[in-house]
Amino acid sequence: MDCRCCSPPTGWAETDSPAPRRVAFDRDARLRTRVDIQAAFDGGTKLVNRQLVLWIRPGRPGAPSRLGLSVSRKVGNAVARNRVKRCLREAWQACASLRPEALDVMVLARPMAAPRDTREALRSLSHLLRKYAARCGQRTPARPAPRQGSA
Template sequence: MRKSLRLTKNLEFINVYKSGRRFTNPFFTMYAKKNELGYSRLGVSVSKKVGNSVVRNKIKRRIKEIFRINYDFIKDGWDIVFSVKPPAAKLDYGSIEREIITLLKRGRIYSDKKVYNFNDTVL
């Protein structure tokens, strides 16, 4: 995933936490906030309660990959942060994908039709 599609700074995370909408399920909490950039960005937060560094990084990699694969179905102009809860450590890739997409649909950020972004040019 390109670095421009990620939330990297602590202030960006805090901004989404404080003024974004929150959606939860037993495994994840999703915070979503409109941005003015014209493209969506992802942030992932995994606490030490979830597991050791290997487990935490594995979950982060999986969430980023799910976001990358489904990026064409995610509406433009959103900052999205997924906070991982400890039970998520036991999920496999398919279950994580199902739960993430369910949260995105609940937040009305995910569309079943591809959202074409004509600003992306491949060089």
């Protein structure tokens, strides 16, 4: 006999699929030391939009791109800050095709306009990565190549 407190909630559908796994964000993919973070601030290109401020600099050749996040208490309480960081990490991994080379990127979430979901973070981050690629003369795979001979 199932009691009400132990039985699954109504509408609960048991499936054979396991719970969704979190995507790993390993140590090699993060800016961790003060020296690395300060180097991104000092030697990086600063890019700004309504939601984010990015400092981007070329990374070490052959190394993976690395991400550093800074989300201040002005963004909200710990739950809100962790949500923003999680969304930014997911957006960073989704933007892998926009990073043809190794980059060190420091991201600062702007307090009043920080992205609240992954879609907003992805839109904002991809916009700034495209802006960086255009400044550096790199071609991004997300945009089609211009047609030859059309005028």
